[in-house]
Amino acid sequence: MAFLDFSGLSKSYPGVRALSDVGFSVPAGHVHGLMGENGAGKSTLIRILSGDTRADEGAIRIDGVEQRSSSARDAFDAGVVVVHQELQLVPDLSVAENLSLGRFPRRMGIVDFRALYAAVGRTLAEIGVDIDPRAKVASLSIGERQMVEIAKAVMIDARVIALDEPTSSLSSRESEILFRLIGRLREAGKIILYVSHRLDEIFRLCDGCTVLRDGQLAAHHPTMEGVTRETLVSEMVGREISDIWGWRPRQAGAVRLSVEGIAGTRVPEPQSFQARAGEILGFFGLVGAGRSELMRLVYGADPAAAGTVRIDGETLSPVTPRRAICAGLVLCPEDRKADGIVQGRSVAENIAISSRRHHSPMGLVRPSREAETADRFIASLRIRTPSRRQDIVNLSGGNQQKVILARWLSEPDVKVLIVDEPTRGIDVGAKAEIYEILYALAEKGIAVVVVSSELPEVIGICDRVLVMCERRIAAEFARGDLSEAALLAAALPDQATPRFAQKA
Amino acid sequence: MTATIKRILLGEQGLLVLFVLAFAVVSLTVPNFLTERNILGLLQSVVTIGIVACTMMFCLASRDFDLSVGSIVAFAGMVAVMVSNETGSIPLGLLAALLAGTLVGFVNGVVIAKLRINALITTLATMQIVRGLALIASDGRAVGINDPAFYSLALSRFFGVPTPVWIMAILFAIFAFVLNRTVFGRNTLAIGGNPEASRLAGVDVDWGRIGIFALQGLVCAVAGILLASRITSGQPNAATGLELSVISACVLGGVSLAGGRATMSGVIVGVLILGIAENVMNLLNIQAFYQYVVRGLILLFAVLLDTLRSRALGRR
Amino acid sequence: MTATIKRILLGEQGLLVLFVLAFAVVSLTVPNFLTERNILGLLQSVVTIGIVACTMMFCLASRDFDLSVGSIVAFAGMVAVMVSNETGSIPLGLLAALLAGTLVGFVNGVVIAKLRINALITTLATMQIVRGLALIASDGRAVGINDPAFYSLALSRFFGVPTPVWIMAILFAIFAFVLNRTVFGRNTLAIGGNPEASRLAGVDVDWGRIGIFALQGLVCAVAGILLASRITSGQPNAATGLELSVISACVLGGVSLAGGRATMSGVIVGVLILGIAENVMNLLNIQAFYQYVVRGLILLFAVLLDTLRSRALGRR
């Protein structure tokens, strides 16, 4: 019987021990969960498996044969396919080309496009994804891109498939497609490594799981028998977390953000909504419902064609991110790699970039003050980094997300905080802390707008929820009326109207 | 009405449409422009730029940069002439030149892809080294061609069109095919579009880049041979500044310096725009100093239109 | 032992350490190198490159590119001389030159940031336009300086060191401070790291870029004035090819062309390496053609070391 076996894996980066002496094995036909806090070493393990990085010590064996992959190509040849945490697609190539990159069907060096489109079309249909194989990836939404990445794993007849947080940008509907797919792969006898911060997914999918903590093996469960939520959380975080939502009642005050009739290229019809002081307003919807696009218009990240945005009654016009920030409206963006992190700059710099104008007299920066702020957030958000001087690209995905949050939390005069997918890729422990911070901000009188695709999160933390469907605000729910069924029903488009999406 | 015009001008084929319009205007207004002789002369004048642009397109599309092309053209021309003279055999001379060009390109590629030295700096360095070698080999002098058969390369014609123009046209066709239909071409675009993703997908990025540079060297050698034949000698200081003209032509033709985007038709239009601009300025007898200014303005204007077009298409 | 050496050479200060080593070797082996005269001569020879490198560093760090610096230097020099001659007032001449330089830079910036035209093409265009203007203004001939007081700008000395060298040193200090300690400098690096993220974080990316180009123009004008004063005339052909030397110096000094990485100390070392290489080749009487080759090899070698260093530091 086939199996995947890790033994004694260790890997260090300057100042960080990402993995130390990790060993476990997974039998064929199993879906194995890999869990741990942000920075625990999950992605590192997967990168080693994919040949992208080399371990300092230790070995990986498949069916007892030691793998010596030193490139992605070698790993492929050994039957290993990896869907990485950060999307790895080429925007200007077609979906089909992306899916067969590195393995084009060819005749004498010439790509057989007919065969390619046919094969890809078949695969996509098979897994139930409605995307044109000829469409350029640049024209797809993030969720659709994620599905393309996942389709990659199916296209190739691999023995080992590793998925690093594949659902972090999928809607529940798309996640369902993925879960069905994983079920099929498992039946076909593949070995599947599944990284996720979502415990319910682990319980639903996995045959066993492994927990990493600080680069070490914290627990290994060959089966899920007797494993509970509580055990996993305490193995991951090292402490008990009773109620991760921790919601408590708040008093909504005056209207702080008032959006009237705003519209733009990707939100064609004028939309209006208000957010009040001390309230946490949720935006729920399926992927592509237009939530992110709406928030980008409100923030001025994209130019609005019509509408007004008022903060405490003052009109911002036209809105630009800079004006918005000065007026106390900030947005923590959804796509951290493209719109969030400033590559090549330190953690401290990434935190200070926006707020430093408040404490830089005559345009002179004050490094000591920025250092202090950075250290404060590194401690309070438990950002795993060797120092505040570390280049942000070297942080794990979840820790990058925390740094971006810290950037906005360090803004002094915030009146309205919009966070788009605030806990994407964030571990349970940190999630609870982030919710706590959002509550504290709301209680200080800030209007907090949370855009989220995670139904439990929306229900767990929001005081009021607006549901978007096909780029319109379709329904509103007070906290008392929140239920999964109601929200989903409001988010799903009418059967009559075809779903707007896909091809741009 | 205006919407339609806008759609046509700023559409996918906008550059081409604009080019056709501009060509029509020039043909009608500039005396002596639209004559067979002049058009053939114009085409011959863009042979070097056109040929080198074929592979520069690949280079830019893969997010690289090659400043050494002018030096390789000169060097290969020198080699062709010197070896032909030495051995008395033109084929041997041509072979040596093609090998020399490919070798320089290959070295560029290896240094850039394997030692991971910045392409700009590497090719800036080889640009100087190779120019130096050309000068050293010839002691800084032009080397005359002994065997007049060598000239016929440039002087011969098929169906009234000079051979170099045919060669350029054939290379355009070949490289359009290579870019769109071969694994090499698609990988090139992938490497430029997202090097990291390409590497993770198992594309051999290093060897892809090396291949592009080697091909660039080979194609520069072809251009160098034709140039030597046209000017009937190998000149060590030929083709200085070629790199900027070629890169301009490519960018005019919509090749993105950020990698991942290129079309052969665009590059051809870019090459022709540059050639027509020079030709028309001379036909209109615009003073040399004003030519600088006009050249700059045309460049700006053409790219501005392309930018508007891309923006209208909603690309970022 | 070897580990220690490796650590020192490839450490954060590796380029500096290497530079000091190389300097020591050169001082010991090359006759006449380490004399006060020669060092002062050397420093004077890098004044133009050094001054322009200050702002080119900002330009590259913000992921932009400026090819027009050489033309601006020449143009500003011409303006300084012509206006001084015309009005009889040197201060007026200098002011006009500074304004002219800033204006060109500002136009570059606006075209690049607001019209969103590729920086390479924009500055390639202004490089030609501005050079053309300089040629037109002077009819292609150098313009002599009427008032000898203008020369004293370059000839005067403080504590035995020529004024231009002082000015360069002061600009080094100023721009090191600007880069590290001002919001403008930090924003420059952020823009280079990720322009979109910077914009969303409230950085005024457009005006930041415009500011950098305008500053670049101003600084080029300073260099142009000093150059005119040193060569006692305004020359429309001055400083051709300056852009490549300056960019080389910056990249040698570790400025990343992909934006987001720059240090003043690195750039100073880069400038000095180039200057020393030229100086030593002439002291050793290396033949002109071999100088090309040596120059290329030095460039490659210096960047190779820096690459090794970066890799050892685990940067990508």
Next chain:
Amino acid sequence: QDVKIGFVVKQPEEPWFQDEWKFAQEAAKEKGFTLVEIGAEDGEKVQAAIDNLGAQGAQGFIICTPDVKLGPGIVAKAMANDLKLMTVDDRLVDNAGNPIEDVPHMGISATKIGETVGQAIVDEVKKRGWDMASVGAIKVSYDQLPTAVDRVAGATSVLEANGFPAANIFNAPQAKTDTEVALNAATTVINAHPEIQHWVAVGLNDEAVLGAVRATESVGIPAANVVGVGIGGAESAINEFKKPSETGFFGTVIISPKRHGYETALNMYEWIANDAEPEKLILTSGQLATRGDYEQVRKDLGIE
């Protein structure tokens, strides 16, 4: 005392300067002094070169300056470094544009050499019996370089003085001084005037004129209908004469790099070693060489 002399030239890649250096080295070998060759393409490099020479203990230098207006700066720099100064080829001028007479100079007037070209063309055109009024002239110009402007102007002035219609002189501007650029510019001119049967060509140097000649060939004008006369007489011109059949490149006005290189170096040596100040002004003249007599002319000038 060890004598060290600098020889600074404006375009080290040009064959002409290679030759000057070569002959200067001959003098150095003969007299046993050190010759330091430095290429300095612009004013700033000239300054650095002079400093460099001073630093390495040279006593004097000879320069062909990138621009004659650099005169006052060069004189001042030479003085500051305590170096003796001579100029070759191009004579320094002061700010008012007058020659700086204190500096010994060996060279040739650009206008005069242009006139020699013009005269050679006129003579040949008359000899071939063409109708002056129907001949076209390609003026390959490089206006950025004052020497080039003067040379070409000298040539066309002689053409016009001999009845050549000014309207038939067509400008083919070069953006760079290489043959390909001249070829492209000249092609446009020729194609714009298909009615003209006979062509003459002038330009800054041999390479420029060669470009024009190649252009006539590429459109199929027979060699017998073309008279191009270049300036310089280095390899690129000689190659033309060595071609098996005659081309439109009729001749070149050779100036002697031997005198310019060897004699200036020798004079500088005498000045330093024996305090024998050279003549303030030596003007050499250009001599026309054609296919028939170039070997003899070169021998006469002491080249080869």
